[in-house]
Amino acid sequence: MNKIIAMVRKELIDAARDKRSVMAGLYYAIGTPLIMCGLFMVLIGQLTSPDDLKISITNPDKAPDLVRFLSNKGITQGEAGAKDLKAIELIISPDYAKQMNQGKGAEITIVADNSEEKLQNSIRRLEKQLQAYSAEMGSLRLIARGIDPRVVQPLKVNVHDQATTDSKGGMILGIAIFTMIYSVFISGMNLAIDTSAGERERNSLALLLSHPLTTRQLVLSKIIAVGLFALLGLVLILLVSKVAYTFVPWQELGFSVSITSEFMALMLLVGIPVALMAACLQLFVSFMAKTFKEAQSYLTMVLFVPLALSMAASYNIAPDILQWLPVSGQQQALMDFIKGKDMNMLQLLVSTLGTLAIALVLAFGMEKSLKSEKVVFGL
Amino acid sequence: MRYSMTHRKSHNASARFAIKRSENRWLKGTQGHKLLGLSALMLAICSSVTWASDNAVNPIPPTNTCYVEGVSDRLNCGFVTVPENPNKPDGEQIQVHYVVLPAVKNVNHEEALLAIAGGPGQSAIDNAASFDSMLNKVRQQRDILLIDQRGTGRSNVLNCDAGPQSPLSFDDDNVDTLAEAQKCRDQFPDTDVTQYGSLNAVKDFEAVRAHLGYKKLHLYGISYGTRMAQLYMRLYPEHLATVTLDGIVPMQQSVLEIGSAIERGFDLLFKDCQETAACHAEFPELKAEFDQVVARLTEGPVMEQVHDPVTGEKSLLTLTRAKFYGAIRMALYQTNVRALVPHAIHQAAKENYQPLLGLYALTTDGAGMAMGMHASVVCGEDIHRITPAMREQAKTSYVGKTMLESLEASCSVWKVPPVDASFSEPIKSDIPTLLLSGEIDPATPPSWGELAMEKLTNAKHFVAPYATHGVAYQSCANNLVAELVRTGSVKDLDGECLKKDVRRSFYLNASSVEPLATEDATHSSKDKPSTGAKE
Numbered sequence: 028m029n030k031i032i033a034m035v036r037k038e039l040i041d042a043a044r045d046k047r048s049v050m051a052g053l054y055y056a057i058g059t060p061l062i063m064c065g066l067f068m069v070l071i072g073q074l075t076s077p078d079d080l081k082i083s084i085t086n087p088d089k090a091p092d093l094v095r096f097l098s099n100k101g102i103t104q105g106e107a108g109a110k111d112l113k114a115i116e117l118i119i120s121p122d123y124a125k126q127m128n129q130g131k132g133a134e135i136t137i138v139a140d141n142s143e144e145k146l147q148n149s150i151r152r153l154e155k156q157l158q159a160y161s162a163e164m165g166s167l168r169l170i171a172r173g174i175d176p177r178v179v180q181p182l183k184v185n186v187h188d189q190a191t192t193d194s195k196g197g198m199i200l201g202i203a204i205f206t207m208i209y210s211v212f213i214s215g216m217n218l219a220i221d222t223s224a225g226e227r228e229r230n231s232l233a234l235l236l237s238h239p240l241t242t243r244q245l246v247l248s249k250i251i252a253v254g255l256f257a258l259l260g261l262v263l264i265l266l267v268s269k270v271a272y273t274f275v276p277w278q279e280l281g282f283s284v285s286i287t288s289e290f291m292a293l294m295l296l297v298g299i300p301v302a303l304m305a306a307c308l309q310l311f312v313s314f315m316a317k318t319f320k321e322a323q324s325y326l327t328m329v330l331f332v333p334l335a336l337s338m339a340a341s342y343n344i345a346p347d348i349l350q351w352l353p354v355s356g357q358q359q360a361l362m363d364f365i366k367g368k369d370m371n372m373l374q375l376l377v378s379t380l381g382t383l384a385i386a387l388v389l390a391f392g393m394e395k396s397l398k399s400e401k402v403v404f405g406l
Numbered sequence: 407m408r409y410s411m412t413h414r415k416s417h418n419a420s421a422r423f424a425i426k427r428s429e430n431r432w433l434k435g436t437q438g439h440k441l442l443g444l445s446a447l448m449l450a451i452c453s454s455v456t457w458a459s460d461n462a463v464n465p466i467p468p469t470n471t472c473y474v475e476g477v478s479d480r481l482n483c484g485f486v487t488v489p490e491n492p493n494k495p496d497g498e499q500i501q502v503h504y505v506v507l508p509a510v511k512n513v514n515h516e517e518a519l520l521a522i523a524g525g526p527g528q529s530a531i532d533n534a535a536s537f538d539s540m541l542n543k544v545r546q547q548r549d550i551l552l553i554d555q556r557g558t559g560r561s562n563v564l565n566c567d568a569g570p571q572s573p574l575s576f577d578d579d580n581v582d583t584l585a586e587a588q589k590c591r592d593q594f595p596d597t598d599v600t601q602y603g604s605l606n607a608v609k610d611f612e613a614v615r616a617h618l619g620y621k622k623l624h625l626y627g628i629s630y631g632t633r634m635a636q637l638y639m640r641l642y643p644e645h646l647a648t649v650t651l652d653g654i655v656p657m658q659q660s661v662l663e664i665g666s667a668i669e670r671g672f673d674l675l676f677k678d679c680q681e682t683a684a685c686h687a688e689f690p691e692l693k694a695e696f697d698q699v700v701a702r703l704t705e706g707p708v709m710e711q712v713h714d715p716v717t718g719e720k721s722l723l724t725l726t727r728a729k730f731y732g733a734i735r736m737a738l739y740q741t742n743v744r745a746l747v748p749h750a751i752h753q754a755a756k757e758n759y760q761p762l763l764g765l766y767a768l769t770t771d772g773a774g775m776a777m778g779m780h781a782s783v784v785c786g787e788d789i790h791r792i793t794p795a796m797r798e799q800a801k802t803s804y805v806g807k808t809m810l811e812s813l814e815a816s817c818s819v820w821k822v823p824p825v826d827a828s829f830s831e832p833i834k835s836d837i838p839t840l841l842l843s844g845e846i847d848p849a850t851p852p853s854w855g856e857l858a859m860e861k862l863t864n865a866k867h868f869v870a871p872y873a874t875h876g877v878a879y880q881s882c883a884n885n886l887v888a889e890l891v892r893t894g895s896v897k898d899l900d901g902e903c904l905k906k907d908v909r910r911s912f913y914l915n916a917s918s919v920e921p922l923a924t925e926d927a928t929h930s931s932k933d934k935p936s937t938g939a940k941e
Contacts, residue, residue, distance in 0.1 A: 177716065
């Protein structure tokens with residue numbers, strides 16, 4: 028045991044010496060939430076319709092009542108060339124009053140590009156208000172004819188939305204959890220390469236093995252060191268996320284995203300087996316590679332698998348089987364937790380055991396392979 | 407059924423509230439119409455005519471999660487149990503139900519906004535949808551708390567079932583008011599109706615606040631709800647952060663004085679039409695036509711075969727003076743319905759009662775008012791404040807007179823002891839308070855707001871020139887409420903946006919508000935002198 032601890036210390040000191048390459052992984056943990064929040068802040072500002080929506084209205088004098096109605100809802104005629112003028116034109120037909128008086132549909136045309144994401148909300152808002160005006164007028168016309176407007180609303184649809192303000196942000200949270208799981212993999216990666224392929228390249232691996240250590244002790248200590256780094260990355264990203272996410276005005280989109288302490292604790296707990304597996308996987312692949320460079324290329328390819336699993340779960344596009352697999356199973360459980368749903372404990376257990384099993388197999392594989400000279404000397 | 411005029415007034419106000427925003431009860435054509443037509447005070451909101459649908463009161467189970475009509479979100483519901491009579495803590499117990507609309511992103515778990523409904527007698531929970539949309543910005547950061555005041559909605563509602571008469575054929579000019587009131591009283595024999603006044607209700611509100619653990623409340627009171635808010639300011643100022651009073655009933659004022667406010671509302675309508683070119687061109691003799699219809703109806707109700715507004719079946723319409731006044735009065739609560747009134751009067755003068763029938767149908771459900779509770783409040787807090795001078799004044803107007811008579815009849819049955827004289831003292835407070843009045847409000851005129859300001863040292867009063875009853879529902883004032891809640895101060899509130907011209911054009915016929923092109927030159931809707939908002 029003491030030997031393992033000594034080895035882990037050695038690995039960590041080694042890691043600390045090569046600050047640049049190892050910190051590269053940790054930068055990810057700090058930077059990602061910040062960049063995401065920054066992006067969302069900009070996005071929310073662009074996607075939500077401004078309080079005061081300025082559009083171009085042609086022939087406003089043909090429908091003064093409608094124009095005043097819209098302005099009460101914050102939709103007004105903007106000045107041509109003004110910066111906040113949206114590219115939406117509302118054309119009121121010159122025959123508006125005549126059509127209205129005859130009880131025919133009075134023509135209104137909206138000219139806008141519906142594929143323009145920044146405009147979609149504003150267009151929808153304008154359409155909704157025109158509908159509201161039309162419905163109101165329709166009701167009053169019925170009243171003027173002695174008919175209760177209720178009769179033209181045969182269906183009364185009640186919606187009981189089961190979402191909570193937290194679960195409405197599910198998509199965002201899915202991505203947030205994805206970045207956290209990603210950080211587990213990415214944070215320890217450089218260290219894993221350095222301590223395996225790197226060590227071999229520096230010819231210190233053989234030296235290590237000549238010490239009175241078993242291969243198992245060596246492998247275990249390397250796994251622990253890399254796993255610790257992965258968890259360090261996770262802790263960092265959790266802390267940064269907790270702070271950063273509160274600054275985004277999510278409520279403007281109608282939901283909230285908050286990283287609670289309970290979630291952080293659960294994420295850490297769930298993250299431990301994932302970190303172990305990530306460490307084993309990265310070390311195993313690196314040992315298999317002949318050079319540092321080769322290890323980097325292989326790892327990038329291999330890491331795609333767990334990340335694809337995680338991403339599939341976060342976008343909810345995955346078949347149900349994914350909920351039982353390593354990584355995606357844990358991701359699913361975390362998403363359920365943050366949405367306030369009941370977690371499927373069995374699924375979490377199965378995917379966690381699967382994760383540990385893979386880690387174990389890889390660790391044994393490494394232990395075995397390090398007994399072969401081919402691997403130790405990279406032949 | 408018909409209580410008193412006063413009642414009516416209240417009712418009306420209530421109804422107004424509802425009309426403006428909520429989608430509910432306006433159109434429900436069942437009982438209560440008699441009351442509504444004339445007897446309720448209507449210090450309340452009216453539901454939106456346009457999308458009106460009827461609102462059954464669904465009992466909310468005492469679980470934590472529930473849904474209410476018109477709001478799709480999951481809400482938190484519950485109740486506190488309080489003694490019916492606070493002086494008999496071991497006596498009869500009643501449940502006071504509440505609903506919390508949870509904040510989207512709660513920035514302060516120790517605060518909530520309590521929205522208080524009008525009436526007296528409207529259920530706040532039934533109006534959840536309209537409160538939700540109006541207070542949308544507040545809810546982004548704070549919980550909205552709605553409480554069914556004792557005697558309303560789900561909290562031991564004191565409803566008066568009008569019985570099977572059809573609201574169309576019923577002759578409400580010849581009703582034995584006393585007998586109707588007694589019949590209503592008999593519907594809840596085990597209830598001590600003297601316990602359903604505002605003072606006990608404020609204690610209930612405070613109990614709910616303590617139960618939910620909020621340290622501070624922001625208040626939004628509409629119409630009669632402003633009386634509740636003012637009492638809260640008087641009794642529990644330490645638990646209030648800010649207060650908004652919208653459509654203000656000052657403590658010094660008996661709601662029975664609504665008669666003159668209603669008259670004022672009618673006069674403003676005639677004036678508005680006269681000053682609007684298109685309306686004046688179409689209805690040059692509007693006031694004369696109105697008087698003509700009233701004179702006709704004074705001789706006796708008009709009986710006519712009509713199609714029932716809801717069922718479409720042939721039915722008898724007994725158009726009484728009371729129904730005529732009631733329908734128009736209620737229409738004045740909402741700017742969009744108000745726009746139809748000149749046309750309705752004009753057609754009635756020409757003996758076409760269809761538009762009037764349409765307007766009347768809107769009023770027949772009593773705006774969801776619990777008339778028993780209504781009587782408990784008005785009989786204890788307002789009727790004793792009527793002076794002989796006010797009685798004389800009331801007699802000059804038909805609405806004022808009917809309301810008073812009807813209310814006196816109910817109160818003789820209700821037998822609620824009058825509140826202490828100190829009840830009518832103005833509120834003295836330095837809590838940041840926003841007061842909102844609508845210039846064309848037919849229930850609570852801006853002068854009432856001034857009265858409420860008397861001893862408020864940290865308050866601002868804005869008058870929205872184009873708003874009726876319930877300013878926050880029909881202007882940018884709801885943003886002012888949100889700002890007040892956010893900043894906790896009235897200092898930076900600016901009522902400039904209230905001056906935006908949001909008038910609705912009058913209907914010139916049964917189809918259009920826009921004059922034909924030939925009339926364009928004369929039509930101008932911008933010639934009305936605007937009344938600036940003042941602080």
